[in-house]
Amino acid sequence: YADFIDTHLDSCTELLFDILTNPSFLTEHIKTEKKVIIEEIKMVEDNPSDNIMNYFYEAVLDGHPLSLPILGTNNSLKNIKKSAILDYFKEKFGIGGIVISAAGNIKHKDLIDKIKKNISGMKNRKFINDFTGQEPPENGRVKKIHDSKTSSVHMCFGGLGCRRDSEDKYPISLFTNLFGGSMSSRLVQKIIFNIFNSFICNFGYVKKSIYSGN
Template identity: 35%
Template sequence: MVSKTVLHNGIRVISEHIPSAYSVSIGFWVASGSRHETSEANGIAHFIEHLLFKGTPRRTALDIAREMDSMGGILNAFTSREYVCYYAKVLDKFLPQAVDLLSDIFLNSLFDPEEIEKERKVVLQEISMLEDNPDDYVHDLFSRNFWKGHSLGMPIIGNEESVGGLSREAIISYRDRTYLGGNIIIAAAGNIAHQDLLKLVEGVFSNHPSGSSSSPEEERNICKRIETYEKDLEQAHLCLGTTALPQDHPLRYEAYILNTVLGGSMSSRLFQEIRERHGLAYSVYSYMISHSDSGSLVIYAGSSPDQVGQVIEIALKELKRLKTEALTATELESAKEQIKGNILLSLESSDNRMSKLAKNEIYFGDYQPLPEIIKGFDRVTSTSLLDLCGELLDDRYFTMVLMGKVSSGSISARDLTL
């Protein structure tokens, strides 16, 4: 059973009782991420995520780590373009201690100047590590080019210049502007009663300020782009993408099926054609990223530089097939069952259920019951999917990024045609 309470300052407390579980996963979510930053302060949300583990008046950084370890639990955090999450997973008997620990770092972190400088070095190393991993870095480069001039194109972890220039005052100011009651969601799933969760958090957050922040109003400059980044690598890394749907779009079920058929698994068209049939890549897949107001559908492949042209040709051929040929009943049904199976299997984990509660609240403002989600996929037809492909797979919007031993101008915009 899912329960929701809104505190007087706008903080939303949502829980799902799973009586058969031994664990509880709890997350403190802030509906504000890298897209809410300025270019000068890019990476500040991610930097704050790091700093909240560096000590409070009651606990040092070592105390925080030791306390969670003594419970046999997990304590971590992550930042995205539209939210930040601090979460813990513990045995149900340790939930009060976990809430006390999370609340302490969330509300009372010191932002000690010495710790800020040490952690700045850590984040700068993280940026360097990303740039040293081309199969990860190419996705970051794709986002920068696809969302060129838009806040969604800024890297979540920032860049060397922006992170290097963040002052303690700027960090605390950003935290105070975004960690407001209307932006905060406390989500928990596992062997927990909603009223017990409320007792744990109401007093702690009773004086927390209300208010909220909103995403900037921006338009993307939609046009065809090709960018090459010459680098001495054994492989050429490719990202080819186009527009996709926002999280709450009525045709989102069709979009998930589109991605599944295209490159979402080992039985997908891209995997079977590019890897299994032609042996052109070890890693090839597609993925879809949906935001509150927009999205992208992206194909990735890593291939030898002299074969990347064939990879692009096959990818374009498969995109055209989706746009012009209806799926067979067998292929459509298989994709539906694959997605539904993945969803059901993910719900065996309390942390996945906790994340589902929070993301539903961020993007839909309410809980999305599993039977309604299943019905959404069941309603998809080959005709509705073909209509969506005709809308999204428009080569006027294609962006392609190539990294490796590829020369600028080796592939032109004319080559990206369906």
């Protein structure tokens, strides 16, 4: 991804395709990035309002990939090898498996010309979409309690939502806003944080949840 002045289209296109065709993936850079992610994991663990959602997904979607934290864990990071990153890159990033989009003061023909000029270095491999999806589990009633050294209390309760292609997603989205979710006005923020401490409602495709903390 690049955000640039329109006069730099040529150089930025060349740079992006150089990254796609000649990535370095230096071992020391991978080690550094792992340390950064570990610090991000610690930040989430130190923030109950963030960490509670990890516990929620783990309880409601246990056995499903979505139950896993998006940042991973210390163990999962340690097990990621440079060879695995390279294999994934070679498998997924080919001419048949990428989408190029642009917005702003740009002419379509100019973009096509720049792409044709730089895309020759990419492998022309066929993209295979092997993602089949996985139905969320029916885990029934689940209760998960985590004790931590803090004076605050954070609660979250909810369950499975609807499928992304379900017609129910429209009334669910409307209900979320009516119930107080996705609201960021000063008035609502004052009511939420000054009066009720914290109250967040979220009804999505995979899950529906209501969160409260103080």
